[in-house]
Amino acid sequence: MIRAHTSVPDPQLVLEQVGVRYGDTVAIDDLDLVVNRGEIMSIVGPSGCGKSSLVRVIAGLVGPYRGRVTIAGAVVADERTWVPPEKRGVGVVFQEYALFPHLRLGDNVGFGLPGGDASRRRVAEVLELVNLAPLADRYPHELSGGEQQRAALARALAPRPQVLLLDEPFSNLDRNLRDQVRHDTVVAMQEEGVTAICVTHDRAEALVVGSRVAVMRDGRLEQVDTPEAVYHAPASRFVAAFLDDADLVAGTAADGVAETRFGRLPIQPDSMTGPVEVMIRPHEVTIHPDEDGDGFVDLVEFRGGSIAHRVRLADGSTVLALRRHTDALALGTRVRVEVVVEHPLTAFVRDDTVPMPMTSAS
Amino acid sequence: MTATDTVRATPATSSRVRRRPGTRHGWQIAAGVIAAIVVAPVAGVASSVFQPTREVWALLWETQLVDMFTATLVLMVGVVLGTVIVGGGLAWLTAIYRFPGHRALSWLLVLPLAVPAYVLGFVTVGLLDAPGPLQQTIRAIAGEGSIAFDPRTMAMAIAVFTLALYPYVYLLVRATLADQSPTPYHVARTLGLSPAAAARRVLLPLARPAFAAGGALVAMETLTDFATVQYFNVETVSVGVERVWHGMYERQAAAELAFSVLALAILIIAAERLLRGRARFEQRGRGEGIAPIVLRGQRGRLATGACIAVLTLAVVIPVIQLVVWTIAAAPFGDTAGRIVAHLTNSVILAVIAAALCAAGALVLVNALRLSQDRVTPRLVRVANIGYALPGPVIAIGTLLLLAGVDRALAAAGIDTGGAIVTGSLLAVAIAYGVRFLALATNSLDAGLERVSWATTMSALTLGASPRRVAWRIHMPQLRTSLGVAVVLVAVDALKELPIVLLLRPFGFETLSLWVYRSAAESRWELAGPPALLIIAVAAIPVVTVFRMQLRQGDTARTPSAPTPAIFDPAAAGTHETTKDVR
Numbered sequence: 001m002i003r004a005h006t007s008v009p010d011p012q013l014v015l016e017q018v019g020v021r022y023g024d025t026v027a028i029d030d031l032d033l034v035v036n037r038g039e040i041m042s043i044v045g046p047s048g049c050g051k052s053s054l055v056r057v058i059a060g061l062v063g064p065y066r067g068r069v070t071i072a073g074a075v076v077a078d079e080r081t082w083v084p085p086e087k088r089g090v091g092v093v094f095q096e097y098a099l100f101p102h103l104r105l106g107d108n109v110g111f112g113l114p115g116g117d118a119s120r121r122r123v124a125e126v127l128e129l130v131n132l133a134p135l136a137d138r139y140p141h142e143l144s145g146g147e148q149q150r151a152a153l154a155r156a157l158a159p160r161p162q163v164l165l166l167d168e169p170f171s172n173l174d175r176n177l178r179d180q181v182r183h184d185t186v187v188a189m190q191e192e193g194v195t196a197i198c199v200t201h202d203r204a205e206a207l208v209v210g211s212r213v214a215v216m217r218d219g220r221l222e223q224v225d226t227p228e229a230v231y232h233a234p235a236s237r238f239v240a241a242f243l244d245d246a247d248l249v250a251g252t253a254a255d256g257v258a259e260t261r262f263g264r265l266p267i268q269p270d271s272m273t274g275p276v277e278v279m280i281r282p283h284e285v286t287i288h289p290d291e292d293g294d295g296f297v298d299l300v301e302f303r304g305g306s307i308a309h310r311v312r313l314a315d316g317s318t319v320l321a322l323r324r325h326t327d328a329l330a331l332g333t334r335v336r337v338e339v340v341v342e343h344p345l346t347a348f349v350r351d352d353t354v355p356m357p358m359t360s361a362s
Numbered sequence: 363m364t365a366t367d368t369v370r371a372t373p374a375t376s377s378r379v380r381r382r383p384g385t386r387h388g389w390q391i392a393a394g395v396i397a398a399i400v401v402a403p404v405a406g407v408a409s410s411v412f413q414p415t416r417e418v419w420a421l422l423w424e425t426q427l428v429d430m431f432t433a434t435l436v437l438m439v440g441v442v443l444g445t446v447i448v449g450g451g452l453a454w455l456t457a458i459y460r461f462p463g464h465r466a467l468s469w470l471l472v473l474p475l476a477v478p479a480y481v482l483g484f485v486t487v488g489l490l491d492a493p494g495p496l497q498q499t500i501r502a503i504a505g506e507g508s509i510a511f512d513p514r515t516m517a518m519a520i521a522v523f524t525l526a527l528y529p530y531v532y533l534l535v536r537a538t539l540a541d542q543s544p545t546p547y548h549v550a551r552t553l554g555l556s557p558a559a560a561a562r563r564v565l566l567p568l569a570r571p572a573f574a575a576g577g578a579l580v581a582m583e584t585l586t587d588f589a590t591v592q593y594f595n596v597e598t599v600s601v602g603v604e605r606v607w608h609g610m611y612e613r614q615a616a617a618e619l620a621f622s623v624l625a626l627a628i629l630i631i632a633a634e635r636l637l638r639g640r641a642r643f644e645q646r647g648r649g650e651g652i653a654p655i656v657l658r659g660q661r662g663r664l665a666t667g668a669c670i671a672v673l674t675l676a677v678v679i680p681v682i683q684l685v686v687w688t689i690a691a692a693p694f695g696d697t698a699g700r701i702v703a704h705l706t707n708s709v710i711l712a713v714i715a716a717a718l719c720a721a722g723a724l725v726l727v728n729a730l731r732l733s734q735d736r737v738t739p740r741l742v743r744v745a746n747i748g749y750a751l752p753g754p755v756i757a758i759g760t761l762l763l764l765a766g767v768d769r770a771l772a773a774a775g776i777d778t779g780g781a782i783v784t785g786s787l788l789a790v791a792i793a794y795g796v797r798f799l800a801l802a803t804n805s806l807d808a809g810l811e812r813v814s815w816a817t818t819m820s821a822l823t824l825g826a827s828p829r830r831v832a833w834r835i836h837m838p839q840l841r842t843s844l845g846v847a848v849v850l851v852a853v854d855a856l857k858e859l860p861i862v863l864l865l866r867p868f869g870f871e872t873l874s875l876w877v878y879r880s881a882a883e884s885r886w887e888l889a890g891p892p893a894l895l896i897i898a899v900a901a902i903p904v905v906t907v908f909r910m911q912l913r914q915g916d917t918a919r920t921p922s923a924p925t926p927a928i929f930d931p932a933a934a935g936t937h938e939t940t941k942d943v944r
Contacts, residue, residue, distance in 0.1 A: 061819050062734075063383020082383035085822040092823045098816035102838040111834070112824030152820075159825055 011070075012037040012195040013058065013163050018067030020053045020219075027053035029219040031067070035163070035195055040186065042210025042227075043199045046242070050219040051199040055167045058197070059092050060085035072162045091156030091194075095168040097148045099140035105151055106136035112159035126154040129188050146177050153185055157192055164189065164196040170205060182209060203243045207231060215239045233268065233346050240279045240346065245308075247285075247319045248277040249339075250350060258347055261313075262337055268344035275350035284345075285321035286338045287311060289329060293336035295319075297329050311335055384734030386828055393729040393741040396722050400748045400796045403759025406766075407620065426597060434585065434598040434626065437519060441584045442577045444524030449531025450573060452669060457539035458561050461657040461665035468536075469905070471669060472529045474676040476900035478857035478874070479526035480589035481893045484881035485680040486522050487513055487593050488687075519594035523584055525676040530583075531576030533846065534808065538572040539565055557655045571811075574637035575804050579749075581630045582800075585623060586752045589859055589878055599623050600752050604860075620755040627751070631743065681897065687890035697891060701873075705895060708856050708872040714787070715794035715855035716848045722795065723802035723847060724840075727810045728832040731818055742803065749800030753793075753860030760793045760865065789865045794855050801854060802847035809843025810836060853900045873899075 013035040020028040028050045035041045043051050056062040058069060060076065060083060068078040071090065076083040091112075100108050106123055113119035127133040130150040135143065143151060149169060156164055169185065170178045186209055189196050198209050206213050207227040214224040215238075223235040234240035237248070251260035256270030258278050265278055287297075287309060298318070299310035306322040309329060313319065319337060329335065455461075456468045474482075490496055490513035497511060546568075550560035588600040603620045657665050691697075726742045748756065813836060821831040837844075859874045866872070873892040880889035 059819070059823050060383075061823075077383065084386075084828075085819065086825050086827055088823070089825070090823055092820060094816040094820060096814065096816055098814060098820040100817065100821070100835055111821065111826065155820070155824065161823075 009034070010037040011035070012039070012072055013197070014068075014070040015058070016068045016070075018057060018064045018069060020050070020057050020062055020064050022062075026219055028057065028064075031219070031221060033214065033221060033224065035197060037195055038193050040189060040196045040198060040209060040211050041224075042206035042213045043197060043216055044201065044203055044206035044213060044242075045216035047201060049216045051201070051216055052167055053219075054216070055092065055165045055197070055199055058163065059090045059165055060088050089159070089162040091159065091161030091164045093149075093152045093156050093164070093166045093169045095171060097140075097152040097172070099143075099148060099151055099155070101140050103139075104136065105132060105138050105140070105143065108140065108151060109136075109155045109158050111155065122158055126158045129157070129191060130154045130184065145173055146181050149173060149181055150184065150188075153188060157188070157194060160192075161194065164194045166196065166198040168200055169198065170200070171202070178205075185209075207243070215242060217242075232343065234279065237277075237279075237348055240348075245282050245320050246279050247282075248279055248348070249319070251276055251278050251347075253347060256344065258345075260339075262339040265339060265341065266344040267347040269347070270344065272347055272349070276347040277350045279346045279348070280319070280339055280341075282308060282320040282322045284339055284341050285319055286340050287321045287323065287329070287335040288338065289333055290336035291334055293334045295335055295337055297331055297333045297335060300328060300331060309335075311337055313337070385737075386729070386733035386735075389725075389729035389733040389828060390735060390738050390741070392725050393733075393738050393745065396726060396799070397741040397744040399792070400745045400799060402763050403756050403793070403796060404747070404751060406759040406762035407755055426602065430597050430599050430602045431622070433516070433596055434600075436516060437523070437591070437596060437598060438581050438584050438626075438630075440516075440520035441523040441527065442581050444520055445528040445531045445580045446573060446577055448524055448672065449528035449576060450535050450569075452528070452672065453532045453536035453539060453569075454566075455665055455668065457536050458558070458565070458655055459657050459665060460654040461662040463666050463669070467666070467669040467673075470673055471532055472904050473673065473901060474526055475529040475853055476897045476904050477526060477677060477680060478896060478900075479523055479583070479587060480593070480857075480859065480874075480881070481684075481877060481896065482526045482676065482680055483519075483522050483590035483593045484877075484886070484889060485683050485893075486518065488884075488886045489513075489679070489683055490518075514593070514595045516594070516596055519591060519596045522590065522594070523580075523587075525672070526590075527580045527583055528672075528676075530579045530850075531573065534572040534576040534579075535569050537808075537846075538569045561655075570637065571808070574634045575808060577637075578630050578634035579801070579804065582627060582749045585626055585630070586749075588752070588754075589881075593881070599626070603752055603754055620752050623752050623755070627747065627749075631746070681894070684890045684894045684897070687887045688894055691887040691890055701891060701895060704871050704873045704876055704892060705899065707870055708874065708896075709899065711787070711790060711794065711858075711862065711872065712852040712855040714791045715798055716852040718791065718795040719798045719802040719851045720844060720848050722799050723806045724832070724837070724844075726799075726803050727806045727840075728828075728836055730807070731810055731813075731836070732828040732831065746800035746803050748796040749798065751797065753797065753858070754864060756793045756796050757861045757864040760789050760796070764789050764792075786867055787870070790862055793861045793865055794858065797858070797861060798851045798854055801850045805847040805850060806840055806843050809840045809846075813839050849904065853904070856896060856900055 011034050013033075015031055015033040018028055018031045018033075019026070031050075031054070033041075043054060045051050053062065057064050057077070058071075063082050064077055066079065069076050071088060074083075075081055076088050100111065103111065106127070109126055110119055110123045113122055123136075124133065127136055130153055132147060132150055132154060135147065140148060140151065149172070153166075153169070166185075170182050173181055182205065198206075200206050200209070207230075210227060212224060213227050213230045215222045215230060217238055223230050223239050225233075225235075230239060231243055234243065240246045240248075249260045249262060249265075251258035251265070251267075253259075253267060253272040253274060253276040256267060257264050258267045258272075258276055260278060262280075265280075267276065267278055283306075287293075287295075295311040295313040297309050298312040299308075301308040301310075302325070303322075305325060307325050307328045309321050309323060311319050311321060321337070323329065452471050456464060456471065488494055490511065492510065492512070501507075546564050547560050550564040551557065555563065585598070586600055588598075588604050591598050591601055592604075599619065599622055603623065606615050606619055656662075722745070726745055729738050730742050817835065818831060821835045822828070826834065857874055859878055862870075862872050863875060863878070866875075873896050876892040877889050877896065880886075880892075
């Protein structure tokens with residue numbers, strides 16, 4: 001998927017030490033985040049991690065009890081300030097779209113505009129952008145789910161918001177529709193050059209949509225980085241396990257290499273020494289049928305182009321491996337496990353008191 | 363500045379310090395002003411509590427106080443139960459089932475709304491009383507002494523109130539049932555529940571807020587009535603207020619006693635909130651309702667019969683009896699002119715009351731939605747207290763208030779002679795506004811609950827001012843609820859008795875006053891014409907608004923040919939998406 005280049009820092013949205021709570025429940029705790037102009041930032045995390053609260057506090061739908069929110073250089077919320085949502089220049093696409101049921105599509109999209117010829121042109125322009133121009137006279141209930149989603153996007157984009165917030169924008173869509181709508185949405189946002197935050201619980205979606213990804217957990221950000229970095233170099237066991245299947249293999253590190261049961265593996269950070277756990281992803285694990293192998297296949301999962309094999313090793317631990325769908329192995333096949341990598345694997349300090357993956361780092 | 367070639371101005375740095383995020387001070391203040399207007403008359407009367415009239419209370423305690431409270435509670439509980447069973451049952455029957463005459467009966471069942479309790483009450487007494495036609499007929503057949511039945515009992519009062527007030531519950535519950543999205547119902551069906559069981563276990567719980575709201579309305583009406591209960595010799599606290607006031611001329615003590623009525627009213631409101639609980643039943647997209655279950659043969663006739671039986675008791679028999687009395691009163695002579703004058707006055711009051719209450723309620727429910735603070739909900743609750751205040755208390759309070767204004771104007775050198783303020787319709791208008799505001803607020807509140815929070819917030823984030831959101835987004839979606847609110851208030855204002863009795867300008871007569879005076883003197887024939895007129899006028903909005911509303915809802919759902927209820931064709935054509943289960 002196409003990705004915007006955001007090399008020069010140009011902060012459009014800044015959150016500093018922001019805290020949000022509802023009664024005694026802390027939803028966001030001491031959160032810092034900078035989103036640059038034109039950047040699309042994914043916020044991903046499990047249910048209840050505070051993602052939606054993040055959207056609300058940026059949009060002004062809730063106030064922070066501490067910290068500061070700055071949009072395009074203007075402070076919109078701190079201990080003394082609360083700029084109401086209608087004066088923030090923030091667009092929101094809600095999960096349920098929240099289209100105005102009594103207004104036609106064109107009027108929905110034009111709602112945030114001042115009216116007049118210029119506004120009409122703008123409505124036509126955004127409807128064109130999301131490929132809904134022919135449906136401008138329809139009422140929301142006459143649109144399909146995908147069309148409703150794009151309508152909500154067009155409506156939020158129309159006033160050229162300083163920041164666009166998308167709260168689980170694709171989760172109401174069918175899976176087969178979702179990829180297409182998601183692609184169209186990203187393209188539309190990039191064409192508009194809008195600064196956007198896309199909140200999702202879907203890790204694959206977060207990696208595809210965002211030029212950067214922020215992984216959130218328990219009201220805090222665990223890691224903010226490019227999709228490649230959070231995937232290959234997770235800052236914590238939580239990030240490692242949350243973004244994709246991952247196995248942690250015990251080893252002993254020295255000089256950027258860890259000695260493990262699968263041989264010597266390059267690791268980073270290379271300064272680590274002593275007992276470590278090395279994260280390996282299933283696609284990095286190769287298995288060979290071998291009568292003398294120290295493991296056997298105890299689970300086979302069809303995943304389309306590839307087949308996931310879970311290998312149970314002699315000590316009872318397991319490791320996941322992917323094979324091409326034509327090379328599936330039968331359950332019970334004895335195998336030898338090999339880890340083939342071209343880049344250093346991420347290692348964490350081994351701490352036997354903490355079961356994987358529940359450690360917070362960063 | 364054009365929208366196409368400019369980037370939106372940078373977000374405003376608020377120069378105003380807002381310590382409480384979410385508070386909309388303008389809306390909060392507006393709600394506060396309305397609450398203050400509602401409370402002001404009560405506050406005037408409340409000051410009396412600080413100088414308790416001990417002798418009167420001692421006398422009351424010795425004689426009737428406990429009995430009065432018992433009677434009030436028994437009556438209220440009985441009527442609420444009755445209306446929940448009758449109103450809820452009929453709503454259930456007409457929303458879920460189809461049977462012969464279903465369409466007509468659906469809106470006809472609202473008609474009792476046009477028959478005030480005090481009319482149904484005196485007709486019932488007139489019919490069933492010892493000198494009444496029923497007992498006379500029985501005696502003529504079975505001989506003298508064969509029957510001695512006194513209709514003036516608590517049970518009869520409960521029955522009369524139930525028949526007169528059940529439409530409140532019926533309307534609210536039916537609207538909820540008919541508006542429900544069919545998805546949860548269909549899910550329940552696929553989980554193996556029969557249509558009736560799915561409806562009972564999925565739809566009925568969703569109607570709980572409607573039951574709570576309807577029950578609260580009914581309880582308030584019962585609590586504050588003083589005419590009907592008198593026909594049945596049921597001594598409620600409201601009657602006590604009246605007695606102490608007129609009989610003992612102890613306005614002080616009357617006002618104090620009225621405060622115990624207020625306490626009961628607060629209990630009712632608390633119960634409503636409790637029953638509604640944390641339930642926030644929102645509605646995505648259009649609710650199409652569920653595919654109706656067709657009742658055939660015996661069961662269909664039974665359903666039709668049940669509806670007709672209720673209508674017969676609540677409307678047909680009383681109307682026939684009133685017509686009989688009206689004919690007996692003929693020739694009318696100058697009655698025609700008298701009727702026109704009375705009717706005009708009644709309609710003027712109803713229109714003023716409906717307009718005031720609808721406007722006030724719109725402000726309140728929007729304030730509640732738009733200002734996310736802790737104070738506004740309390741202000742709205744206070745503003746709704748008027749419906750729980752007995753008419754006489756509001757009347758006296760308003761008088762005190764306006765007399766104060768008169769004095770203030772006089773002190774400022776503007777001589778009104780006291781007449782413009784205290785002797786005008788203004789007093790009645792204010793008192794009606796105070797009294798009926800809750801009716802409108804309840805209706806609009808229920809309507810706004812179906813507009814999702816995200817919808818409101820979407821409009822705000824698009825840069826619309828709260829006022830614009832209220833007008834362009836909430837208002838169009840509240841149209842139905844607004845219609846209901848206006849009708850409920852107008853009908854109630856037309857029927858209203860105690861306030862207009864006390865506050866009317868000299869010589870200003872309404873239909874309700876005419877009925878009450880004649881009925882109180884057991885001059886049934888004289889009460890006939892104005893009572894019929896009240897029913898006729900009140901029936902007009904009932905027929906137009908509710909018929910339209912109920913019909914619209916039904917045509918969209920009712921399959922032209924009787925189709926199996928398993929599959930709802932109306933639901934299949936829509937793009938209802940379900941939320942991911944995470």
